Amino acid sequence: MTRHTITLLLLAVTACAPPDQSTQSVRIDKTKLHGVWQIMTIENLETGEVDSIANYRTIWTHYTDSHWTYVWMGAGREGSTPAEFAQLSPDAQHAENQAKMLDDAGEWRFWGSGGEWWLDGDVMGYTNVVSIEPYQVQMGGLEKVAYVNDTAYAYHTVPEGDEAVLEFTHRRLDTMGELAVAPQGDIDPADLRGNWQITSTRNLATGEVDEVWQHRTAWFHVTDTHWTYVWMKKGRPVVTPGELASLTLEDKVAARHAQIWDDAGQSVFWASGGTYSIVDSMFVVGPRVLSIEPFWIGVEGEEPITRLDRDAYVYLSPPRADGTVIETTHRRID
Numbered sequence: 001m002t003r004h005t006i007t008l009l010l011l012a013v014t015a016c017a018p019p020d021q022s023t024q025s026v027r028i029d030k031t032k033l034h035g036v037w038q039i040m041t042i043e044n045l046e047t048g049e050v051d052s053i054a055n056y057r058t059i060w061t062h063y064t065d066s067h068w069t070y071v072w073m074g075a076g077r078e079g080s081t082p083a084e085f086a087q088l089s090p091d092a093q094h095a096e097n098q099a100k101m102l103d104d105a106g107e108w109r110f111w112g113s114g115g116e117w118w119l120d121g122d123v124m125g126y127t128n129v130v131s132i133e134p135y136q137v138q139m140g141g142l143e144k145v146a147y148v149n150d151t152a153y154a155y156h157t158v159p160e161g162d163e164a165v166l167e168f169t170h171r172r173l174d175t176m177g178e179l180a181v182a183p184q185g186d187i188d189p190a191d192l193r194g195n196w197q198i199t200s201t202r203n204l205a206t207g208e209v210d211e212v213w214q215h216r217t218a219w220f221h222v223t224d225t226h227w228t229y230v231w232m233k234k235g236r237p238v239v240t241p242g243e244l245a246s247l248t249l250e251d252k253v254a255a256r257h258a259q260i261w262d263d264a265g266q267s268v269f270w271a272s273g274g275t276y277s278i279v280d281s282m283f284v285v286g287p288r289v290l291s292i293e294p295f296w297i298g299v300e301g302e303e304p305i306t307r308l309d310r311d312a313y314v315y316l317s318p319p320r321a322d323g324t325v326i327e328t329t330h331r332r333i334d
Helices: 082-086 090-101 241-245 249-257
Strands: 035-044 057-063 067-074 110-120 123-131 140-148 152-157 166-172 194-203 216-222 226-233 269-279 282-291 301-308 312-316 326-332
Touching: 057 226, 057 282, 067 216, 067 226, 067 269, 067 282, 090 249, 110 226, 110 269, 123 216, 123 226, 241 249
Parallel strands: none
Antiparallel strands: 035 057, 035 166, 057 067, 067 110, 110 123, 123 140, 140 152, 152 166, 194 216, 194 326, 216 226, 226 269, 269 282, 282 301, 301 312, 312 326
């Protein structure tokens, strides 16, 4: 399954040599897939051609027992700082946003999605719940897991017709949940591991509450060392691949631009990812590795945690320029 084209998924290897795959059907240990992986290579098993995709694209896939998130970005993307961006004309802002996300052919330079998954023997199935492409929501597919161990993972696509089988290989980025953590006051860092949905935010100065879940699906997926964050506004325009293929390049770019920003230039989709630690009951971002906004890559930060247990996660944002602090509440969904 691609979570990119919806018929592949994009998961799999490290530099480790794969084990013997002579057995036609094997039962995969699902727990070994839990965690975060980076795609390293894609091999055409018919021609033997290997694409070392990690050289020009950073691709992460996260799994809990029931949910996945998937974020990638191409190399060479650039963007202004927020202050610099604010000084640009509307046309220049539009052009910069477009260049962050789309190449000259109108194809994506960045991607984010997430959904639910299951395993039957060595066959992985999935559905999309969040996607940069609105038409993919509630769609899914199948992949065949070739192998998974402590450091490497590979899957094979399930092609249609005369399509060649592709093997996607990954290397593990996290520690399989084995990182030792100790409770810090009322907070046990181990409780943060899993997938969360943002339900609401509250302005601590005014008391104003935004019931985020009503207009936005926002997921925060956390392992013991890494996180990904993907959200989409509900009601974005849906453009199918067939409709997109019939458009001129200019209209194709405009259609895809509208899946990320509205007419006022406000985001209607977002994705990012990075590493973290918990220090003195503080979620310490350090640093961001993936972001729809290139400016944020490498930026660190701290977010005080006010509640963390198996059911809820609540943190405070750093104060804004005017001193405003926002409280964000999550509920566990895995």
